Amino acid sequence: MPMDKAKIIKLDHRSKYLRRRIIQTLDATRRGHVGAALSLIEILRVLYDDILRYDPKNSRWPQRDRCILSKGHGCLALYVVLQDKGFFSEKELWKFCEPDGILGGHPEVKVPGVEASTGSLGHGLPIGIGLALNAKYEGAHHRVFVILGDGECNEGSVWEAALCAGKHKLSNLTVLIDYNQYQSYGPTSEVLNLEPFAAKWKAFGFTVREVNGHDVDELRAALRALPLELDKPTAIICHTLKGKGMKSTEGNLKWHHKSGIKDEEIRQLFEEVEVY
Amino acid sequence: MRKTCLDVVHELARKDKRVFYIGSDLGIGTLQKFKEEIPERFFMEGISEANMIGMAAGLAMEGKIPYVNTIATFLTRRCFEQVVVDLGLHNLSVRLLGNGGGLVYAPLGPTHEAIEDIAIMRAIPHMTVIVPADADEMRRAMLQSLDHQGPIYIRIAKGGDPIVSRQDIPFKIGKALKMHEGSDALVITTGVTLANGLEAASQLEQEGLKVCVLHAPTVKPLDQESILRLAAEVGVIVTIEEHSIVGGLGSAVAETLSEANFPTVKRFKRIGIPDVFADKYGSQASLMRGFGITTENLVATIKDLSRPGSSPGKLIEQVLVKDVPSPSGGRVREGGVTWEA
Numbered sequence: 256m257p258m259d260k261a262k263i264i265k266l267d268h269r270s271k272y273l274r275r276r277i278i279q280t281l282d283a284t285r286r287g288h289v290g291a292a293l294s295l296i297e298i299l300r301v302l303y304d305d306i307l308r309y310d311p312k313n314s315r316w317p318q319r320d321r322c323i324l325s326k327g328h329g330c331l332a333l334y335v336v337l338q339d340k341g342f343f344s345e346k347e348l349w350k351f352c353e354p355d356g357i358l359g360g361h362p363e364v365k366v367p368g369v370e371a372s373t374g375s376l377g378h379g380l381p382i383g384i385g386l387a388l389n390a391k392y393e394g395a396h397h398r399v400f401v402i403l404g405d406g407e408c409n410e411g412s413v414w415e416a417a418l419c420a421g422k423h424k425l426s427n428l429t430v431l432i433d434y435n436q437y438q439s440y441g442p443t444s445e446v447l448n449l450e451p452f453a454a455k456w457k458a459f460g461f462t463v464r465e466v467n468g469h470d471v472d473e474l475r476a477a478l479r480a481l482p483l484e485l486d487k488p489t490a491i492i493c494h495t496l497k498g499k500g501m502k503s504t505e506g507n508l509k510w511h512h513k514s515g516i517k518d519e520e521i522r523q524l525f526e527e528v529e530v531y
Numbered sequence: 532m533r534k535t536c537l538d539v540v541h542e543l544a545r546k547d548k549r550v551f552y553i554g555s556d557l558g559i560g561t562l563q564k565f566k567e568e569i570p571e572r573f574f575m576e577g578i579s580e581a582n583m584i585g586m587a588a589g590l591a592m593e594g595k596i597p598y599v600n601t602i603a604t605f606l607t608r609r610c611f612e613q614v615v616v617d618l619g620l621h622n623l624s625v626r627l628l629g630n631g632g633g634l635v636y637a638p639l640g641p642t643h644e645a646i647e648d649i650a651i652m653r654a655i656p657h658m659t660v661i662v663p664a665d666a667d668e669m670r671r672a673m674l675q676s677l678d679h680q681g682p683i684y685i686r687i688a689k690g691g692d693p694i695v696s697r698q699d700i701p702f703k704i705g706k707a708l709k710m711h712e713g714s715d716a717l718v719i720t721t722g723v724t725l726a727n728g729l730e731a732a733s734q735l736e737q738e739g740l741k742v743c744v745l746h747a748p749t750v751k752p753l754d755q756e757s758i759l760r761l762a763a764e765v766g767v768i769v770t771i772e773e774h775s776i777v778g779g780l781g782s783a784v785a786e787t788l789s790e791a792n793f794p795t796v797k798r799f800k801r802i803g804i805p806d807v808f809a810d811k812y813g814s815q816a817s818l819m820r821g822f823g824i825t826t827e828n829l830v831a832t833i834k835d836l837s838r839p840g841s842s843p844g845k846l847i848e849q850v851l852v853k854d855v856p857s858p859s860g861g862r863v864r865e866g867g868v869t870w871e872a
Contacts (some may be wrong), residue, residue, distance in 0.1 A: 287749065293805070322631060332826055364621060367545070370592075370615070371588075371592070371621070372620050372621060374614060375616050377581070378613065378616055378617060380585070381581065381582040381583075381584065381585020381586050381589070381613070382585045382586070382588050382589040382592070382617060382619070383589060383592040384582070384585065384586045384589060384591070385585065385586040385587060385589015385597075386589040386593060387590065388574075388586065388589070388590065389589065389590050389593040389595060391592075392571055392572070394591075401808070408596075411581065412581035412585070415579035415581055415582035415583045416579075416585065416586075418577070418579065418582075419576055419579065419582050419586065426632055444752075502756075
């Protein structure tokens with residue numbers, strides 16, 4: 256089972272560091288979509304450490320690769336990675352969801368490094384298609400990455416867009432799906448089963464690779480091999496674990512979104528990530 | 532009007548490389564010349580409105596100006612959230628061309644009748660809403676659409692509508708146009724009802740009533756300044772539109788008038804589709820007649836409100852307004868307020 260594989264991956268220093276940054280952010284605001292951010296960390300880490308071209312001092316640099324976090328509720332992971340890369344100052348993290356901060360419970364374009372305001376699901380891929388079509392039209396070399404949640408793939412607009420991406424053979428477009436197998440109410444297999452998932456993406460005209468979404472080497476290898484085929488968009492199904500990296504959050508839907516997080520819980524999360 | 536609209540898209544695309552065209556699944560041969568001349572900026576993406584809007588948003592984020600063309604109901608109802616989030620929230624210069632605004636698709640029934648498109652588009656921050664009266668005004672509006680910042684919804688009428696707009700009264704997005712002078716009553720029109728406004732003014736002139744006709748092709752942003760300036764001079768104000776009385780031109784004008792707090796009494800009436808779905812087929816004209824969106828009703832309404840004894844006196848009866856079954860199987864609105872004659 257892919258999920259079991261996702262579970263046994265140990266976390267290195269950097270993965271633990273980014274999770275600690277999330278806990279620190281939670282410590283300041285005591286709320287957020289925690290589980291959905293924790294399954295995303297390695298995907299974002301590899302993208303921003305090794306794959307994407309960008310300039311934190313010039314976030315609108317025309318030659319940058321475009322990366323849209325379509326599952327906007329995973330934004331805590333994006334914020335800590337963007338901050339780590341220097342897109343904005345650390346003090347913004349501590350103002351998460353505060354009236355005088357720029358970082359909200361879903362990412363918006365006013366945040367340096369955020370390409371599209373998301374939060375409502377099923378919007379990122381159609382927008383990504385527009386960006387990829389434009390790059391093709393302009394003969395530009397930048398690439399487009401869209402990160403979807405698995406629950407998000409319940410949305411019809413995702414599949415409208417998938418048809419469109421296949422039709423236009425957008426080899427400059429890569430979709431990464433954070434397949435943590437849980438949505439808000441329960442397992443994706445029960446709420447609205449996506450399987451056979453890889454076969455669906457293939458049938459829509461994508462070239463598909465499945466990876467362990469917490470294995471940084473595997474993620475890096477897949478993303479460095481892009482485009483996997485010259486005349487097709489790529490879908491990388493990342494098998495992940497919701498809440499990955501802390502015993503109390505792993506696979507625990509109470510942490511999908513949590514508010515009123517207590518001092519004791521914060522302390523426990525710090526401890527759990529250290530011993531993971 | 533539709534042909535003019537699409538011809539201008541082609542014309543704009545020839546001179547400006549930012550212009551892209553995105554259609555859904557339109558009639559065969561639509562913009563064929565555009566497709567042959569500039570295939571790299573011509574997209575026909577199938578019956579997938581949500582994706583079309585997102586795709587247009589992505590192109591606009593990169594500085595392009597996409598013109599998205601499909602049936603008005605599908606462009607406003609089906610993908611409303613995409614229009615709000617992708618276009619409104621991001622304030623992107625995408626142009627939405629809504630075919631068959633109002634009751635144009637009468638024979639096809641309520642799924643195709645855009646009776647609340649203005650209301651819902653108007654409620655979106657950053658959105659501009661333009662409802663041209665005829666093909667000439669459509670051309671003027673379309674030419675100005677190119678360099679307008681932010682999203683625009685452009686409502687397309689049936690086509691073959693009489694030319695009643697005037698070249699000598701300059702069109703400007705956001706401006707209402709005074710089409711007829713008058714100091715006894717004010718009629719405010721949008722879209723094809725400009726023709727009704729002008730006819731009513733002409734008929735009433737023969738009866739000695741001078742009606743000012745103010746045409747508002749831009750429903751949002753509404754030219755409140757012109758409306759308030761002209762409304763201050765009259766006692767009777769009537770709006771007429773091929774749209775629900777909920778949320779369209781009439782509502783926009785009512786909001787403006789109520790907050791003006793005029794020192795004198797103003798009599799006001801919205802003519803439009805009552806808060807119902809059409810329960811008959813037929814033609815655009817027959818449905819408009821059924822809903823009283825006619826010159827005849829406009830004339831009668833102005834006359835009624837202008838009668839000396841018609842100013843609000845003693846309240847006789849107030850019955851809660853409700854929708855009740857109509858004899859033909861649909862629903863009609865009953866109730867309201869009765870004043871002493």
